[in-house]
Amino acid sequence: MLLPEKKEREYRFRLALRIGLPIFALVIALISHTLITNYTTLTRSFYVESILLLAFSIYFIFYLIYNGFRVKITDDISKTFTREYLLNYLKKELKNNKDYTLALISIDNLSDINIQYGIKNGDKVLKNVAQWIAKYLKDQDIEDFPFGHIKGGDFIIGLKGSKDKYETVLELLCLKSSELKIDNIEIKISGAITDTSYSNDIDYMIENLFELQKRVRNSRKNSTDEEINPNELESLVIKAINNRDLLIMTQNIFEDKKIAFKECFIKLNTLSNKPLFPKTYMKVINKLGLSVEFDIVTLEYIITKYSKNRGDTYAINISPTSLRNDKFLSKCKELIKYQDINIMFILSENEYYSHISKYNAIIKSLKNNNVMIAIDRLGSIHSSFLYLRELDIDIIRFDTYYSNENKMKEYKNIIEGFNLMAHKLGVKTWIKNIENENSLKIVKELNIDFIQGKYLSELEN
Numbered sequence: 230m231l232l233p234e235k236k237e238r239e240y241r242f243r244l245a246l247r248i249g250l251p252i253f254a255l256v257i258a259l260i261s262h263t264l265i266t267n268y269t270t271l272t273r274s275f276y277v278e279s280i281l282l283l284a285f286s287i288y289f290i291f292y293l294i295y296n297g298f299r300v301k302i303t304d305d306i307s308k309t310f311t312r313e314y315l316l317n318y319l320k321k322e323l324k325n326n327k328d329y330t331l332a333l334i335s336i337d338n339l340s341d342i343n344i345q346y347g348i349k350n351g352d353k354v355l356k357n358v359a360q361w362i363a364k365y366l367k368d369q370d371i372e373d374f375p376f377g378h379i380k381g382g383d384f385i386i387g388l389k390g391s392k393d394k395y396e397t398v399l400e401l402l403c404l405k406s407s408e409l410k411i412d413n414i415e416i417k418i419s420g421a422i423t424d425t426s427y428s429n430d431i432d433y434m435i436e437n438l439f440e441l442q443k444r445v446r447n448s449r450k451n452s453t454d455e456e457i458n459p460n461e462l463e464s465l466v467i468k469a470i471n472n473r474d475l476l477i478m479t480q481n482i483f484e485d486k487k488i489a490f491k492e493c494f495i496k497l498n499t500l501s502n503k504p505l506f507p508k509t510y511m512k513v514i515n516k517l518g519l520s521v522e523f524d525i526v527t528l529e530y531i532i533t534k535y536s537k538n539r540g541d542t543y544a545i546n547i548s549p550t551s552l553r554n555d556k557f558l559s560k561c562k563e564l565i566k567y568q569d570i571n572i573m574f575i576l577s578e579n580e581y582y583s584h585i586s587k588y589n590a591i592i593k594s595l596k597n598n599n600v601m602i603a604i605d606r607l608g609s610i611h612s613s614f615l616y617l618r619e620l621d622i623d624i625i626r627f628d629t630y631y632s633n634e635n636k637m638k639e640y641k642n643i644i645e646g647f648n649l650m651a652h653k654l655g656v657k658t659w660i661k662n663i664e665n666e667n668s669l670k671i672v673k674e675l676n677i678d679f680i681q682g683k684y685l686s687e688l689e690n
Contacts, residue, residue, distance in 0.1 A: 315377025
């Protein structure tokens with residue numbers, strides 16, 4: 230048991246004693262007085278009733294105290310519902326209302342506010358923003374709605390009816406928030422909205438809110454991705470992995486005019502013959518904790534499919550967490566041990582893995598088994614630059630941001646700098662999405678080693 234749990238139990242016990250002592254004293258005084266004044270006329274039932282009264286008094290006091298602590302309705306900082314209470318409340322609302330909407334409103338810069346202005350000011354911002362949201366919605370004749378603090382700077386609001394009634398209100402709220410300042414602290418607010426037309430499961434709806442918000446932040450508001458019911462999507466992903474039902478396409482990567490290796494692109498096949506793309510299925514795989522299983526299945530499938538292509542190299546996107554997993558490593562070495570094809574793992578992660586010596590040891594063991602390592606998204610996420618500097622890798626690939634012809638011209642010095650640094654470290658460079666002759670000329674002038682794009686090679690089955 231953790232120390233906070235022990236202290237909480239001690240606090241509850243002491244509180245129960247403080248509340249119960251006056252009641253116990255009154256009960257004991259009543260029993261004592263009755264015993265003294267009516268001793269000769271008392272029956273046995275009196276003693277039984279007295280013991281039961283005292284026992285039930287003790288039980289009642291402790292029951293009230295312990296159950297009172299189990300239910301906490303309001304968040305101490307924001308004064309909105311706590312997450313636990315909010316979720317329970319919304320589950321009842323979804324059960325009782327066919328059309329129901331959830332809105333996510335987030336303070337995007339809360340972390341920066343906490344760092345720059347201190348946690349106390351961050352707490353003040355949370356409370357004041359919650360009050361500002363409530364006042365704004367009240368002005369729109371929206372009152373008495375469940376409003377809770379879900380995490381960090383994120384609030385969830387429940388509203389009766391479909392999202393069509395509230396989309397404009399949410400958009401205007403986010404626009405109006407640009408004028409909001411608390412003690413001269415600038416507040417950045419974003420939002421997302423979903424309803425029961427997507428799902429009537431609270432967990433899926435909240436996940437969808439964060440996914441929608443992510444799209445908005447990445448300027449993909451008009452995404453045309455087909456929405457699939459989350460229950461159905463999970464089922465499709467699990468079945469495809471269990472049945473090894475993958476669709477693999479490859480694209481040639483060139484060094485000068487020679488094919489150096491091939492990158493594999495993986496889709497999951499479904500019963501409806503509508504394949505699932507990575508941006509759809511990867512969030513489900515990560516949520517269900519199936520990344521290791523999926524990467525093993527993918528590696529096994531590719532080795533089996535291309536085992537006859539002796540000497541060829543196939544590049545596969547692998548989760549870095551899989552690479553650091555003992556089960557995956559053991560299976561990987563077992564699969565490639567007797568195969569005459571070469572494998573390259575492409576890695577990309579937003580958060581830097583600090584146990585760098587352990588990471589290098591894993592990479593070294595894979596290299597001993599003829600596995601090459603490539604790091605993706607150089608120039609976009611800081612971990613890629615740090616891994617270039619600190620890991621014993623073979624190839625680094627530029628982020629697609631630098632594949633655009635205009636961007637290559639604008640950031641030519643940056644690309645040249647990264648390219649020079651990589652070559653001095655003995656690492657080759659790779660760029661993809663080269664779509665025209667002008668882009669190809671610029672890439673060749675920049676002396677990038679490996680080039681990929683539709684202009685050079687189409688996808689192949």
